[in-house]
Amino acid sequence: MLEINALRAGITDKEILKGIDLIVPTGEVHAIMGPNGSGKSTLSYILSGRDGYDVTGGTAMFDGHDLLEMDPEERAAAGLFLAFQYPVELPGVNNANFLRTALNAQRRARGEEELDAVKFLKLARAEIKRLSMADDMLKRNVNVGFSGGEKKRNEVLQMAILRPKLAILDETDSGLDIDALKIVADGVNALRSPDFSALVITHYQRLLDYIVPDRVHVLAGGRIIRSGGPELAHELEANGYAAVVAEAA
Amino acid sequence: MAAVAETLDTVAAVTEGGYKWGFSTDIEMDMAPKGLNEDIVRLISSRKNEPAWLLEWRLKAFALWKKLDEPNWAKIHHAPIDYQDLHYYAAPKKKQGPKSLDEVDPELLKMYEKLGIPLKEHAILAGVEPVEGERPPIAIDAVFDSVSVATTFKDTLAKSGVIFCPISEAVHSHPELVRQYLGSVVPAGDNYFAALNSAVFSDGSFVFIPKGVRCPMELSTYFRINARNTGQFERTLIIVEDGGHVSYLEGCTAPQRDENQLHAAVVELVALTDATIKYSTVQNWYPGDADGKGGIYNFVTKRGACRGARSKISWTQVETGSAITWKYPSCVLIGDGSVGEFYSVAVTTNRQQADTGTKMIHIGKNTKSTIVSKGISAGRSDNTYRGLVRIMKNADGARNFTQCDSLLIGDQCGAHTVPYIESRNPTAKTEHEATTSKIAEDQLFYCRQRGLSQEDAVGLIVNGFCKDVLKELPMEFAVEAQKLLAVSLEGSVG
Amino acid sequence: MSQTTLQASAQGFLARYAGLKSRFPGDNAQRAAGADAFARHGLPGPREEAWRYTALRPLAETAFHEPVILLSDTSAQLTALALPDLPRLVFIDGRFSAPLSRLPDGISITTGAPAFGHIADNGEKLVALNTMLAEDGAAIDIAPGIDAGTILLVSLGADAHGHPVSFHPRHAIRLGQGARLTLAEINSGTGVYFNNPVITAEIAEDATLVHLREQREAPGAFHLSTVFAKVAARGTYDSFSLALGGRLARVQVHAHLAGENAMAHLNAAQLLGATQHSDFTTTVRHDAPSTASRQTVKNVLTGHAKGVFQGKIEVARIAQKTDGYQMNQTLLLSRDAEIDSKPQLEIYADDVKCSHGCTVGELDADQLFYLRSRGVPEADARNILIRAFLSEALDPIAHDAMRDHMESAIAAWWDKAPTP
């Protein structure tokens, strides 16, 4: 379970998150929607531990861990996964090698047995097939020379292999065609279980047709200004953010 | 996994923290008195029972050395070296040049075992796991201080006509070859350190690949400096006749000592028509401590001559050790269509200084050269790429491509790039690119989000940065080199 | 051998200084210091790393005299230059000529003595020589906030009745905060002479100096010039050097980016034929955070010409976020031409973006074929491609009149150059 309490954070001279309260119970998928610049990516970075932000108040607990006290890799080992809005390129670093290193680092941290190259490749190939991705994905360097869509799909592949307990997907649907969108949704839905939760950040109701959320939250100006069921996404699609923001003000 | 990689793994695993090859070995030594003069040169020559012509050659080199000055153009600084305060000859006592492995001092065998260098042939064979794409074993020449102590697989090699032995032995067994080629690529008076080496060189490897022979296994020399206050001056000579092929590896370590030790080697390569020489180095001499105390001064002259048409010489080096590295493995491309390559990774941390690069001299028509250099500086180190590409007047259709990338880790180090490009032929084409950058924060964070520790993330990104070079190394060395990179940079980020 | 020639030549210059010492105008203390440095160090020799590609021997083998006062037909020479109609300072053999000049209104300009400027010598031997023998120069001061437009700085040289002469003008430019100036230099002449100018430029916060230089010295001339530009925060030194003339030429530019967000452009084009030798040597010192430098240097070489480019980018430890870029490209159009290129990065800060590139080759065969397949004759096609090659360096010149002037200088050079 993810439990965020009165979280305030920002960068030097600028508060971006102005008191976020949010609970994602285990087994549930929540969506966060909101206008550009409202702080969605900032929230995902703070939850995953990126440098450069000051947390000025509040807490973020995940499965009993105080997230804000942990290193990024400790959060990852605890089961938190972030699909980046802008995935990073790692020149010269082979995708398969990267994934195996990451998976084994997490397994080691959890006291689990590491996977050898053969077992890992078997697992990775199976996931690639299931997500209808190109085989050479594993041979290429991490995100280098990938198209926008390929980068997003690579994030989903990593998620499928690392099997997190909590996945945060930051606009993973942006820039995808409809087939790719379905692949992303399948990737998330395949992980859905009573032990898995997800925070899906998106602009479009479209994705939520495929990943039906338990709850939808609207983030604007650094606050969650409204929460509701899946129907809230339809309302936003129909009326735009402005109406909801005005109403909440 | 093949034997060497396996044993190297083990060495890496059992030792921890700092320089992992820093132990010294107690061996009874036969030492020349300190100092350098004609008598010492004569003494070295007589200890080796050398023919008169070689003594003459050494004395001429010594005379040249006295007239030369230490080069001063490199971006390195060190206290003056007192050339009279060194021993110029040190050899393990007992026998001269053991005839078989059984005669090698067991202490020595133990030391090489500890380093992960298997000198017992049966041990090597036993260690090879039968895996897909099995590779043949590696023949090794082990040079301890000034003397070659063991050469493995000599007999197997001899069957295919390959000569692989200490150069001190080749002087006696193949005098005509040594006499013809010694100093023909790096003349005795080439530079200060080459002259010094020519006067006092002690031992090193000799390789001869006859016409049309592909050397059936990788050849390797493992250099170890052990004795105190001793300079190491080894000399390697590799000759590959028409259509021959050899891949040669070189590894180096030294004990951890407070004083600086001088290493001034010369390597000469000769490739005749259609011959190929691949020369790989993993240099991990003791680099000194965090404050710059101790460490090897590595002043090395390496040069290959592509004498025949379509011949090829490829240098690959991973330089992580030494307090000072001064080294420019070069190719003289004489034969039409000959090819020179230089792939380099140089890592400096703490107070290390590296000034390294290459020279590609294009003389023949349609000659080609490729230079890929990756410099990584951390701590308070200075890392310089210095490279010359010269296109001579008749080198029609010559091509050069150079890529130099520098990575800075921390803000107390320096990264420098000094290419020299000289072109005298309009049909030639040269291209040079250089970049400088640091490890991006977002790359580190991305890796850590996926569960990698900070240090593993740095290792991964650095290995990615060096990939174009590492992939040129033979498999076993590539594995070792990757680990070495990670170990060298331990603690430099964060 | 060459060493002694250099020494003898240096002695010649020193003797001239000894003879003229009492008559020189300006700051004698500084001059004496320059003379002292020159006496100790002499002319730069081939064993110095910075001079490995340019040997001063031909210069050292020539005996230079003090210029004589009178020259008859300089106004004809001036007319031949077809100068744009702009304010101008004209120097004949290094001495200011009031009748030929046209001063701009409302701007402080002093002549009649060397303007040593406020930038200390950096141990450069050519600068010591200049300091020792400088007789004249312009001190141009632009007050804060003033846009001073364009000033031409013209140098005409000529030998004295067949005797080679040398002159060593010393100019100092100062731009106050937010000021602007375009300084357009044209160097020309006849016969054998040695032009050794030094220019110091101090550029205050937010100020911009655009420095356009046209070097079209006489075929027998020597041209060795040095510029020091110090740029304060948000200031810009934007320079372009065109080298067409001279027998032996070297242009040295040292830009010092001393304040945050300071910027330097050091662009150049060298077009050389016959046995010309021309060297463009630069250093950019990034000494403050967020400074930027850009360099595009193009060489076109024919005949037996030798071109040299040396460009050094230095980034000091505090100069984080430096952005340095350098590109050097050479077209070799004959079998006997030669280029020596030495770009150099020296970096001590870790958060920087620095790169350089260097290419040498002949005209691109595919492009040539493409043009010819469209019916363009080969000679024309080559010309088109060479001009296109140069345009990358020329196009950024925003000053229309000067760009046109340089274009026609190039066209004239091209007409005379031996077709490859």
Ligand SMILES: Nc1ncnc2c1ncn2[C@@H]1O[C@H](COP(=O)(O)OP(=O)(O)O)[C@@H](O)[C@H]1O
């Ligand atoms: N590192 C940063 N530097 C400056 N501004 C930032 C930084 N990170 C976020 N911001 C600002 O904070 C606000 C929220 O950004 P972000 O979380 O990316 O919004 P969203 O993902 O909802 O579009 C925006 O105004 C953005 O410009």
Ligand SMILES: [Mg+2]
């Ligand atoms: Mg966002």
